Amino acid sequence: MAVTIEAEAPEAKKATAHHPVARIALIGNPNSGKTSLFNQLTGLNQKVGNFPGVTVDKKTGVSQLTPQLKAQIIDLPGSYSLYPKSLDERVIIDLLYDPALNNRPDLVIVTADASNLKRNLLLFTQLADLRIPAVLALNMMDVAEAEGVKIDIEVLQRDLGVPVIPMNARKGIGIAALKILISQQLAATEVSFFEVPARLRPMVDGIKERFSLNNDYLALHYAHQYKHLRFLSEDDKVWMAQLLETQGFKSTTEQANETIARYVRINEVLLDVVRVDKAKEEEKFSNKLDQILTHRVYGYLIFMGLLFLVFQAVFAWASYPMDLIDEGIAALNTLIQENFNGPLINLLTEGVIAGLGGVLIFIPQIAILFAFIAILEETGYMARVTFMMDKIMRKFGLNGKSVVPLISGVACAVPAVMSARTIENWKDRMITIFVTPLMSCSARIPVYTVLIALVVPEVYYLGFMNLQGIVLMGLYLLGFLSAILSALLLKVLLKARERSYFIMEFPVYRMPRWKNVGLTIFEKSRTFVLEAGKIIVAVSIILWVLASYGPGDSFERAEERAVAEAEVKGLSDVQTDNLISSYQLESSYAGRFGHAIEPAIRPLGYDWKIGIALLTSFAAREVFVGTISTIYSIGEEENVTTIKDKLMSEKDADGNPFFTPARAFSLLIFYAFAMQCISTLAIVRRETKSWMWPLAQLVYMTGLAYVSAFAVFQLMS
Amino acid sequence: MQYRGTACILQLFINSLNKRREIVHNRVQESQQQKSVRDLKIGESGEISSLNDPEMALKLLEMGCIPGAEVKLNSKAPFGDPVTIIVNDYTLSLRLDEAETILLK
Numbered sequence: 001m002a003v004t005i006e007a008e009a010p011e012a013k014k015a016t017a018h019h020p021v022a023r024i025a026l027i028g029n030p031n032s033g034k035t036s037l038f039n040q041l042t043g044l045n046q047k048v049g050n051f052p053g054v055t056v057d058k059k060t061g062v063s064q065l066t067p068q069l070k071a072q073i074i075d076l077p078g079s080y081s082l083y084p085k086s087l088d089e090r091v092i093i094d095l096l097y098d099p100a101l102n103n104r105p106d107l108v109i110v111t112a113d114a115s116n117l118k119r120n121l122l123l124f125t126q127l128a129d130l131r132i133p134a135v136l137a138l139n140m141m142d143v144a145e146a147e148g149v150k151i152d153i154e155v156l157q158r159d160l161g162v163p164v165i166p167m168n169a170r171k172g173i174g175i176a177a178l179k180i181l182i183s184q185q186l187a188a189t190e191v192s193f194f195e196v197p198a199r200l201r202p203m204v205d206g207i208k209e210r211f212s213l214n215n216d217y218l219a220l221h222y223a224h225q226y227k228h229l230r231f232l233s234e235d236d237k238v239w240m241a242q243l244l245e246t247q248g249f250k251s252t253t254e255q256a257n258e259t260i261a262r263y264v265r266i267n268e269v270l271l272d273v274v275r276v277d278k279a280k281e282e283e284k285f286s287n288k289l290d291q292i293l294t295h296r297v298y299g300y301l302i303f304m305g306l307l308f309l310v311f312q313a314v315f316a317w318a319s320y321p322m323d324l325i326d327e328g329i330a331a332l333n334t335l336i337q338e339n340f341n342g343p344l345i346n347l348l349t350e351g352v353i354a355g356l357g358g359v360l361i362f363i364p365q366i367a368i369l370f371a372f373i374a375i376l377e378e379t380g381y382m383a384r385v386t387f388m389m390d391k392i393m394r395k396f397g398l399n400g401k402s403v404v405p406l407i408s409g410v411a412c413a414v415p416a417v418m419s420a421r422t423i424e425n426w427k428d429r430m431i432t433i434f435v436t437p438l439m440s441c442s443a444r445i446p447v448y449t450v451l452i453a454l455v456v457p458e459v460y461y462l463g464f465m466n467l468q469g470i471v472l473m474g475l476y477l478l479g480f481l482s483a484i485l486s487a488l489l490l491k492v493l494l495k496a497r498e499r500s501y502f503i504m505e506f507p508v509y510r511m512p513r514w515k516n517v518g519l520t521i522f523e524k525s526r527t528f529v530l531e532a533g534k535i536i537v538a539v540s541i542i543l544w545v546l547a548s549y550g551p552g553d554s555f556e557r558a559e560e561r562a563v564a565e566a567e568v569k570g571l572s573d574v575q576t577d578n579l580i581s582s583y584q585l586e587s588s589y590a591g592r593f594g595h596a597i598e599p600a601i602r603p604l605g606y607d608w609k610i611g612i613a614l615l616t617s618f619a620a621r622e623v624f625v626g627t628i629s630t631i632y633s634i635g636e637e638e639n640v641t642t643i644k645d646k647l648m649s650e651k652d653a654d655g656n657p658f659f660t661p662a663r664a665f666s667l668l669i670f671y672a673f674a675m676q677c678i679s680t681l682a683i684v685r686r687e688t689k690s691w692m693w694p695l696a697q698l699v700y701m702t703g704l705a706y707v708s709a710f711a712v713f714q715l716m717s
Numbered sequence: 718m719q720y721r722g723t724a725c726i727l728q729l730f731i732n733s734l735n736k737r738r739e740i741v742h743n744r745v746q747e748s749q750q751q752k753s754v755r756d757l758k759i760g761e762s763g764e765i766s767s768l769n770d771p772e773m774a775l776k777l778l779e780m781g782c783i784p785g786a787e788v789k790l791n792s793k794a795p796f797g798d799p800v801t802i803i804v805n806d807y808t809l810s811l812r813l814d815e816a817e818t819i820l821l822k
Contacts, residue, residue: 080779080780081779083775083779085776115806116805116806116807118781118805118806119779119780119781119805119807122779252771252772252774252775253771255775256768256771256774256775256778259775259778259779259783260778260783260784263778263781263783276806286808287791287792290792291792294792294794294795295795296795296796299795300795383810387794387799387801387810388794388795390794390798390799390812391794391796391797391798391799392796400799499772499773501773501776501811501812501815502799502810502811502812502815503773503776503777503780503809503810503811503815504809504810504811505780505807505808505809505810506801506807506808506809506810507808508808
């Protein structure tokens with residue numbers, strides 16, 4: 001982020017010399033079309049960074065206001081007021097109040113839904129009383145008109161004391177007028193919407209003096225929010241606590257009184273401004289649709305049908321681009337290996353490029369999943385899903401909003417954990433993040449496929465029900481059940497920090513805005529590649545080193561041994577090469593690790609070879625298949641049937657098949673539960689801002705996997 | 718000694734039971750005294766008189782549930798909870814125990 005600001009600094013200074021408007025913040029209620037407006041103003045000139053110290057995404061972009069003038073636009077999280085109720089919303093007060101922060105906005109654009117002006121103006125009046133220069137972007141004029149809401153812009157402008165631009169951000173109407181307006185120098189309104197009550201006067205004056213503020217309302221906000229203002233020192237906070245104590249300041253009561261007073265004032269303003277002519281057609285339509293979509297039978301059936309469609313898309317449609325990526329990476333590696341040689345080339349191909357491939361391969365699934373989630377959210381259907389699921393989820397310590405992360409977890413836990421941010425309640429959010437990795441993610445599929453093919457016969461029931469398919473579905477169900485039951489356990493163990501609530505706007509159904517859907521897909525894929533990618537690549541390289549080098553001359557000796565054995569058996573060149581890599585892997589550091597942990601995993605039915613696979617699976621679970629191929633000297637040909645035949649012919653010490661159903665199911669269960677994903681651990685660390693959570697996940701999930709796999713192996717053999 | 722310990726725990730248990738009954742009793746009394754959004758039937762409206770849970774009230778007030786405003790119970794989720802209400806011409810969804818804190822005239 002620092003780089004961005006430096007790069008733009010000269011430009012910003014130039015702009016400041018002529019016009020003071022260089023940094024513009026977008027602020028408004030959720031669902032007021034803020035994101036559409038941001039996209040319209042900036043196009044693809046967007047950057048996602050972090051607000052300092054918190055994990056909230058900070059979206060900034062550059063907008064060309066006039067041919068000569070650019071402005072930096074900051075998109076702030078949607079909020080109903082300046083009293084934050086969630087972590088996301090706290091970013092707003094940090095940005096607006098911190099006197100030291102040099103990127104405080106010069107102007108705020110307040111977006112308001114014209115069809116719901118009353119509630120949208122609450123936030124505006126608070127900003128106005130802070131005397132921050134503002135423009136009111138009256139969005140969704142088309143919706144308001146369709147609902148018969150007529151707004152007198154002239155009178156509204158006069159009463160609010162700021163320019164008001166009617167617009168329809170989805171279609172780009174009003175953008176040009178807004179750009180011209182904000183390219184000019186704008187002053188703050190002089191209209192007051194709320195006077196600090198006389199009984200609070202001494203306190204407010206005291207705060208103004210200590211922090212040399214000149215705004216009453218800002219001083220009042222210091223009193224309400226000093227605990228969360230990160231720029232206040234400990235001394236300041238102690239001083240503040242004492243002052244509030246002596247003045248008998250009751251934050252909750254004062255906030256409630258203020259909100260009521262503001263609504264009274266807004267009602268006065270709107271009396272002359274808004275006229276409603278006819279009943280709401282759209283709401284009637286929404287209500288009719290809801291009678292079906294949230295029906296106690298059809299509602300769930302439709303939801304299940306949609307889920308089925310999403311899974312179908314994520315697994316069936318995504319396989320084509322995934323195969324392309326896979327082949328592309330393989331072709332690139334072959335090309336490099338044919339033309340160059342040496343250990344560095346091996347590191348590049350088998351370490352770096354293979355690791356990159358492991359990241360890129362997930363993009364199709366993540367893109368398709370987030371396309372669906374974005375569409376469902378845009379249309380307003382997701383709000384209905386959380387509404388229908390809330391009561392059930394609450395029984396397990398979750399929240400209606402946990403549904404999205406849990407569903408996303410089936411594709412990949414990394415974006416799923418990120419999507420838990422919409423849950424305001426700390427406890428609900430932590431539980432959701434904790435249990436999401438138990439959902440069977442797509443990286444487990446290759447492992448499941450190989451092991452199921454190995455021990456489950458391809459039998460059909462009733463002509464269409466494939467036994468292998470049923471076992472696969474059973475594993476998904478197992479993942480879901482373990483997630484739900486673990487949530488229940490955490491519900492008892494964790495103490496709530498604040499009350500859980502579900503008060504939220506229930507949007508009317510709307511057509512999705514495709515531009516927003518496209519940008520969501522782009523952004524999520526990028527975040528995944530950047531956040532998870534660097535760790536997967538790093539771990540891949542480390543594991544490659546562990547698997548490619550051994551102590552002393554063990555590698556040469558392994559090769560000699562393999563060549564000697566190949567001569568005795570009369571193997572072909574390819575078979576000899578495979579035997580060499582197999583013996584070399586055994587004598588590598590990774591192989592030694594496998595031997596070292598063998599005593600610990602023998603009760604689960606595993607030997608040192610599987611031990612190596614368990615270690616390499618930490619980069620990503622699907623690496624299991626590749627490792628198993630190398631170790632059983634199957635070679636590069638990663639074809640399920642070849643792997644299956646080879647594994648089936650593997651014998652134990654007594655000459656019986658090694659992969660018995662007991663061993664295979666023990667492995668399946670282990671992979672279903674174990675936390676073998678460094679990327680997920682990293683993202684959980686980032687999202688919870690503590691090492692405690694990822695460590696707890698690692699211990700809990702791996703422990704659960706160990707115990708369950710042990711039980712399965714002992715019971716089945 | 719052991720006997721006294723058991724008696725003490727038993728006493729604590731009875732106390733907590735009594736306290737619980739008291740809370741339930743108070744709640745019943747309160748709801749008998751005043752109607753809340755929870756008591757509305759689907760399609761029925763009422764005027765907000767007050768909000769009886771200070772913490773929840775802040776969120777509800779911001780969302781436009783101010784004393785004097787009209788609320789209409791719009792729909793209920795399949796298992797009866799949460800519900801949606803219409804206030805200030807827009808739809809809000811909330812849980813039953815949240816709806817209970819919105820008292821009506």
